[in-house]
Amino acid sequence: MSGESLPPEEWPESGHRRIRRRAIALYLLALLALLLLFAGILLDQHRRDLEVGQERASARADLVAEWVASTFEVSEHTLSSLVQVFQSPLGQALVARRGNDAALEALLRQHSHRHALIDDLGIVSAEGMLRASANPAFPPGLDVTGLPYFQAFEQDADLQEWVSPLYWSAVSQDFHVAHAHRLQGPDGDFRGLAVVRLNPALFGETLERLNMTRGESIAIADTEMRLITRRPAFGEGGAMDVLGTPVSEPLTRAFLDSGEASTTLRTASPLDGSERLYAMQRVEGLPFLVVVGERVEVLLAGWWQRLWLLVGIFLVVAALGGWLLRHYLGRLRLEGGLRIAATAFETHLGMVITDAQARILKVNDTFTRITGYAEAEVLGRNPSLLSSGRHDETFYRHLWEDVREKGSWQGEVWNRRRSGEVFPEWLTISAVYNEAGELTHYVATFSDITQRKAAEAEIHQLAFYDPLTGLPNRRLMLDRLEGALKDSYPSGQFGALLYLDLDNFKQVNDTLGHHAGDQLLQQVASRLGEVLHASDTLARLGGDEFAVLLHDLGRDPQRVAAVAERIAHKLLGALQVPLSLAGSSVTITGSIGVTLYRDHHTTLDEILQQADMALFQAKRAGRDTLRFFDPAMQAQLHARARLEADLRQALARDEFLLHYQPQVDADRRLIGVEALLRWQHPERGMVSPGEFIPLAEENRLIVPIGGWVLEAACRQLVAWAGDPATADLRVSVNVSPQQFREVGFVERVLATLARTGAPPERLKLEVTESLFVHERDEARETMRRLREQGVTFALDDFGTGYSSLSYLKRLPLDQLKIDQSFVRDLLEDEASAAIVASIIALSGSLQLEVIAEGVETEAQQAWLVAHGCHAFQGYLFGRPGPVEALVIGR
């Protein structure tokens, strides 16, 4: 099932993502739940810790307030007993009578010892004068009208008893608290006050003995917000060093103003700045206030610990959960990857996995299906077991170079199945590296492309080949012509396009039927193909029209035309042989139009038109004929063909003769002659060898013609041998390369010498440098064998070729013949003069004779003599002519 047939959410990759998303969401939700749980716990505990602190502070404040209140019960009791005493008749008499001060003071001292809190006891008169005091520091008659307790009674006539807030005593220079009781007569008239002066330090001492919890503070203040005592002390003092210290704290002020008995609040201490939970408790009926504080920081110390513990637990859980999630997702991905890999592995592609040493580790089912090898057969083996042998070592070297350098290679490879069948495959090889960058595996995938290639071949065949004959069609022919035209420009080689049309095909078709017509075309195609080389293109353009492409025929258009003509004749000849069709013998002919091509300026269309026009002309000229596109060339070809035909007859008709051109020494004495062939044509007169020798060479007629020349020259030598004036003359005979290379050349020369009786040492064979371009060793051997028999050799046209000097030295030569082109120019052209001079010098160093040909002027000869040349040939000494024309010195 392919991925495209499933809904997207069911695609494997999609499913993997969905699970992944869910797992992450679940993990985050769990974390959130845990976070909320921890936050709930912490909030609750935070609240409870503060509540506990608050409750403890309230309880403590209540307790301390009780204690403070109870303290004043002592003073109250003392005052009550004093009041009883001083309101008794005796007491009143004591107070009223002056001079009883000592008795009064004794009484007061007796009562003042009842409690440590009581600092002093005193009796104040109704006028506000101290009558007596238990403390001698306060003398009788001291005015207390300015003190708050006296003023309180003054202002309120009904006031019986009153406890003062802290007040400053100028006598003791300290703060005190006074507990005063009204003294009155029997009529209720105001007689003064009994006053207990209390020592506030006692509160501090008592508080000092109290067990305090950490972070707890306890303060006692009066309603004027002056501290009486505080624990812990602040600054550097003790608990009582704070006595009288005013406290400025708005919340406390507000509480006192509200008249409430107690309150709690959370604020920073105005004394030490620490934030505390405070419980404030008024001391009932007294102008005092107890403030108990619990430091929030201490109260929440445990809570903070729990907070950090839970944060730690949360982080550990989150990290652990994250790790587990990652692990799970990793496994999920891996499993997914493996599933995908497993699915991918079993595809329509053949797959091979090897280790880094190219040993097969795994193949898939498709591999087995394509190659025929089961997995067990190939495990541990090298994939080269599949190689077909069609690719050479270089191919595989490049392939592996690509894999190593680029990481992969892909291309077409021919491999061999287990059955031995060779098949094409499209192969991709990839190198696999680990994280450290080391090569670990190779993975190859391939598909069998046999069918694709067959289909391609079929399409190619249909597109480019004629289905009836199997020949290239017009399209392929045009492709090849285009390519040939391009190639012809740099190579300089001519090619030829031939259009061939069957003359009587329609007649065959009409009389014997289309099937026979088809057979005829097939047989014609086969015959034409037999005439041509594999490098030529024979195409069927359609109907009974064929085309032939001849490539690289040469650079000389005339010769190329001749070759094309010869091949065209062969094609026409091949058609003429009767064919067997439907039980009948049929003779068919064709017409051919030829055009040559080379120039890149000529377009493809022009060439096709030219071939077409040439074919048209051939058709017009009658059946079984050919025509060239260029009429001038056509004429030349005709002339050439005629000349060739005549040349073939010339020997038999005895139309050749030899002219001799003298060769002289520096004193112009005749030393030899060069035999030069002449053709006495019955119609055209004397034909130059320059015209017919190349033709004779092309048609190999040069071999018999050359033989004739040699024979004639030898006969001339024999004729001269009997006359002392001519016996020493040597005859130079031109030998063409073809003639020289002809098998049996040596034997033929020797046979001619023997037959004629000519002295071999008088015969000089002129050869050209072209002989030594190819097969030079054979040429040297031929020369050596003839030279052994006395025949000498001259190297003709010397200087125009490319003979290597080192090789030249090894040739059995006798003479160098300076080419006439250099001689002609030597007086005008420094380069020619330099060449001639070096040839003369070279001949001297090689100990060879040297002769200059083409000498036409005295000046040329003088220059040559001056430069060491002593043999000459040229019009200056005589043109080639009949033997009788030679001027022989006697």
Ligand SMILES: Nc1nc2c(ncn2[C@@H]2O[C@H](COP(=O)(O)O[C@H]3[C@@H](O)[C@H](n4cnc5c(=O)[nH]c(N)nc54)O[C@@H]3COP(=O)(O)O)[C@@H](O)[C@H]2O)c(=O)[nH]1
């Ligand atoms: N294989 C054979 N080749 C032959 C034979 N006979 C001749 N040839 C070759 O034909 C080419 C033309 O020869 P030809 O027309 O005879 O010309 C020769 C001389 O007439 C010409 N010549 C000599 N002296 C002068 C001169 O002063 N001026 C001038 N313009 N021309 C001169 O040179 C030709 C001889 O050349 P070479 O052979 O290189 O010595 C020519 O290539 C012949 O070789 C034959 O029998 N076989």
